[in-house]
């Protein structure tokens with residue numbers, strides 16, 4: 001049965017209510033595919049697995065559900081029509097690969113619920129990564145697209161991709177690792193112009209605990225997201241754990257919507273070598289003790305991003321249940 005627009009827009013609130021005020025998001029997908037043996041050192045990054053090893057994507061989704069996640073983020077972060085076209089796929093095949101990312105998460109949910117004795121609500125969030133993630137030139141983490149990239153360029157870039165993902169029927173859209181204000185604005189305008197009634201979350205990344213990676217103000221970008229009527233949650237992803245607390249406090253001042261956080265392990269990514277470099281200041285294993293502090297500070301949707309794993313998600317889930 002098709003859900004009404006109102007039912008659709010309430011999915012996050014409903015999940016939080018059912019669960020007692022918090023919910024667990026999954027952990028890093030691309031890096032976990034890598035830990036399972038996939039070679040993703042490629043401009044298409046994890047979206048390469050949509051055509052090389054789709055069953056591995058389904059397996060990693062299942063691993064996260066078994067670890068306690070209630071929200072799965074699809075493998076579409078770096079899946080773009082332009083990226084697939086440049087690799088020789090047709091327009092039709094490129095769109096089918098985007099749909100496939102949602103289908104794989106739906107299949108994992110069905111498989112899990114079939115064997116799970118306690119039925120629980122599981123949401124599928126279709127990932128939309130930034131223009132910089134498509135460029136794969138490091139601008140994903142600088143938010144610097146140069147002077148020739150305008151609001152229109154970005155809207156044009158994301159429009160069809162967003163429509164195809166929405167048509168595949170996810171519960172949510174996850175705008176992730178948003179690096180700057182112009183892309184925030186592009187997403188908000190596209191949701192409106194395309195009459196999209198699927199709810200969306202906006203997750204920004206930060207390298208200093210104050211602003212988002214481009215230096216644009218989190219308060220300003222968060223407020224733009226907050227004013228968008230599709231927006232059902234705002235937060236931070238792919239950011240070192242040590243910055244999370246201050247960022248939550250900043251967000252509580254600009255939104256009444258649920259706050260989500262899914263930090264990375266605290267390591268940093270070297271875009272040239274395409275590898276993660278250890279850095280001081282904590283790792284994914286150090287997550288658990290902070291989870292309840294973050295929850296008390298105002299975050300209600302908590303998970304992990306790059307280099308976190310099903311073990312991280314298990315620890316987050318245990319901590320929120322009060323067993324840490």
Ligand SMILES: [Zn+2]
Pocket residue numbers: 028237238264305306
């Ligand atoms: Zn990440």
